[in-house]
Amino acid sequence: MKRIFLDNASTTQVDTEVLNAMVPYFTRYYGNPSSIHAYGREAHEAVDAARGSVGKLLGAQDDEIIFTAGGTESDNLAIKGVAYLNKDKRTSPGPHIITSAIEHPGVLEACRHLEAQGFKVKYLPVDSQGLINLDDLRTSISKNTFLITIMFANNEIGTIEPIQDIGKIAQEHQVLFHTDAVQAVAKVPINVKKLHVDLLALSSHKIYGPKGTGALFIRNGVTLQPLIHGGGHEKGLRSSTYNVPGIVGLGKACQLAGRRMKKDTTHLKTLRDMLIKNILQLEESYLNGHPTQRLVNNAHFRFTGIEGESLLLGLDKKGIATSTGSACSSKKLKASHVLLAIGLDPVQAHGSIRLSVGRKNTKTEMSYVTEALPEVVAKLRTMSPLWNR
Ligand SMILES: Cc1ncc(COP(=O)(O)O)c(C=O)c1O
Structure with missing residues (x-):
C-alpha cells in the first residue's frame, strides 16, 4: 500500500x-x-x-x-x-x-x-x-x-x-x-x-x-x-x-533550512493550497485557523458530522498519516484547547483534522489524498447520527 x-x-x-x-x-x-x-x-x-x-x-x-x-x-x-x-x-x-x-x-x-x-x-x-x-x-x-x-x-x-x-x-x-x-x-x-x-x-x-x-x-x-x-x-x-x-x-x-527556505516554502505552499482548495469543495467542510497568516505546511479542517479520530483511522487504512490535536495530546481524546479557544464547540473540535505537508511530499500524493479523503468522509457520514441529510 x-x-x-x-x-x-x-x-x-x-x-x-x-x-x-x-x-x-x-x-x-x-x-x-x-x-x-x-x-x-x-x-x-x-x-x-x-x-x-x-x-x-x-x-x-x-x-x-x-x-x-x-x-x-x-x-x-x-x-x-x-x-x-x-x-x-x-x-x-x-x-x-x-x-x-x-x-x-x-x-x-x-x-x-x-x-x-x-x-x-x-x-x-x-x-x-x-x-x-x-x-x-x-x-x-x-x-x-x-x-x-x-x-x-x-x-x-x-x-x-x-x-x-x-x-x-x-x-x-x-x-x-x-x-x-x-x-x-x-x-x-x-x-x-x-x-x-x-x-x-x-x-x-x-x-x-x-x-x-x-x-x-x-x-x-x-x-x-x-x-x-x-x-x-x-x-x-x-x-x-x-x-x-x-x-x-x-x-x-x-x-x-537557510539554504532551502525559499524553495521549500514555495513547494509546501503549493501542496498545502492544493489540499485546501480541493478539500474545501466537500460539503460542510471548513478551514480552521487563519486563511493567510498561516504556516505554509499546515492545512487544518473540520467536517460536519464527522469524528476526527474516525477520519484519522479511515485515512490511516488508506496509508495516509494525519493528526488530530497536537502530537502530545492526540492520544488523550480531549477536545483540543486550541480549537476550543478559537470558539469551536467540542463536537466541532472533535470533527477536525490536521494535514501537515513536508519537503518530501509530492503533488501526486496530494491528488491521492484529495480523492481518498472525500471517500472516507462520505462513508463516515452515512454512519453518523450527526449527519442526517
Ligand atoms: C509549538 C511547539 N512547541 C514545542 C514543542 C515541543 O518540542 P519537542 O518535541 O522538541 O519537545 C512542539 C512539538 O510538537 C511544538 O509544536
Missing part, C-alpha cells in the same frame, strides 16, 4: 545530509567536547560550528545560542529560568507573565507550574482565526509583568502571530519576550533582532533534524536561572554532556 506522511508538524524525516553529517560523531569523533585532548577538541569544534549555524538561521550571534534536549526543554528554561529570577515580584498583585490560551503544553504547563508557586499568569484569548489581540496584550501589561511568552506559530491550526508587533510592545514596556518558534523555524524567515525577541525556542526534529535536540536563543544581556545544575555546560545554563551527534544534526538541519 502507498504510504503518505502528512504529519510533518508532529515530526519530520531526518534529511540524508543531516544523517550523513551526524554519523562520524558516533563513530570517529566521539570525544567529549569538554575534554582538552584532540578527541575533545574535534567534538568541541563541531558543537561550535553547529552553534554558528543555528545562530545564523535566526540572525543571532553564536554566543546567544544554547543547546537543549528539545523544544519543551527550551520553553521551560526560558519561562522558568526568567521567572525564578523575578520571584520578588510575586507578592504584588496583577498578572506577572502573559501568554496565550493556545500555547503548546511546553509553555502552558510551565506557566501552570509557576502559578502553583504563586506567580500570576494571564492567558490571552484569541479570535476565531487564532490571533491574539494586541490591545488586549497592551492592557494586560502591568508594572509586575516581567515576561510575555507568545508562540510564533500555532502547532495545530498554523496561525502565525504578529511577532514583531508583540516584540515592540514588550520592548516599549521593558518586559522580556519569549517566543516558542518550534513550528515557525525553517518555514518563516526569522531575525530575532528585527523581531525584538529576547528568547526563542526551537526543536530539531521539526526541521528534518534528529529527535531529542533543541536550542534556545537568549539575547545577550538576558539572565536566566538554570533548571539543570551540574558540570556547568552551556555557560552554566544547561549542564550535561553534549549530545554531539544531535547537535551536529541540528546545525546541519539549520544550514539546510
Whole structure:
C-alpha cells in the first residue's frame, strides 16, 4: 500500500545530509567536547560550528545560542529560568507573565507550574482565526509583568502571530519576550533582532533534524536561572554532556533550512493550497485557523458530522498519516484547547483534522489524498447520527 506522511508538524524525516553529517560523531569523533585532548577538541569544534549555524538561521550571534534536549526543554528554561529570577515580584498583585490560551503544553504547563508557586499568569484569548489581540496584550501589561511568552506559530491550526508587533510592545514596556518558534523555524524567515525577541525556542526534529535536540536563543544581556545544575555546560545554563551527534544534526538541519527556505516554502505552499482548495469543495467542510497568516505546511479542517479520530483511522487504512490535536495530546481524546479557544464547540473540535505537508511530499500524493479523503468522509457520514441529510 502507498504510504503518505502528512504529519510533518508532529515530526519530520531526518534529511540524508543531516544523517550523513551526524554519523562520524558516533563513530570517529566521539570525544567529549569538554575534554582538552584532540578527541575533545574535534567534538568541541563541531558543537561550535553547529552553534554558528543555528545562530545564523535566526540572525543571532553564536554566543546567544544554547543547546537543549528539545523544544519543551527550551520553553521551560526560558519561562522558568526568567521567572525564578523575578520571584520578588510575586507578592504584588496583577498578572506577572502573559501568554496565550493556545500555547503548546511546553509553555502552558510551565506557566501552570509557576502559578502553583504563586506567580500570576494571564492567558490571552484569541479570535476565531487564532490571533491574539494586541490591545488586549497592551492592557494586560502591568508594572509586575516581567515576561510575555507568545508562540510564533500555532502547532495545530498554523496561525502565525504578529511577532514583531508583540516584540515592540514588550520592548516599549521593558518586559522580556519569549517566543516558542518550534513550528515557525525553517518555514518563516526569522531575525530575532528585527523581531525584538529576547528568547526563542526551537526543536530539531521539526526541521528534518534528529529527535531529542533543541536550542534556545537568549539575547545577550538576558539572565536566566538554570533548571539543570551540574558540570556547568552551556555557560552554566544547561549542564550535561553534549549530545554531539544531535547537535551536529541540528546545525546541519539549520544550514539546510537557510539554504532551502525559499524553495521549500514555495513547494509546501503549493501542496498545502492544493489540499485546501480541493478539500474545501466537500460539503460542510471548513478551514480552521487563519486563511493567510498561516504556516505554509499546515492545512487544518473540520467536517460536519464527522469524528476526527474516525477520519484519522479511515485515512490511516488508506496509508495516509494525519493528526488530530497536537502530537502530545492526540492520544488523550480531549477536545483540543486550541480549537476550543478559537470558539469551536467540542463536537466541532472533535470533527477536525490536521494535514501537515513536508519537503518530501509530492503533488501526486496530494491528488491521492484529495480523492481518498472525500471517500472516507462520505462513508463516515452515512454512519453518523450527526449527519442526517
Ligand atoms: C509549538 C511547539 N512547541 C514545542 C514543542 C515541543 O518540542 P519537542 O518535541 O522538541 O519537545 C512542539 C512539538 O510538537 C511544538 O509544536
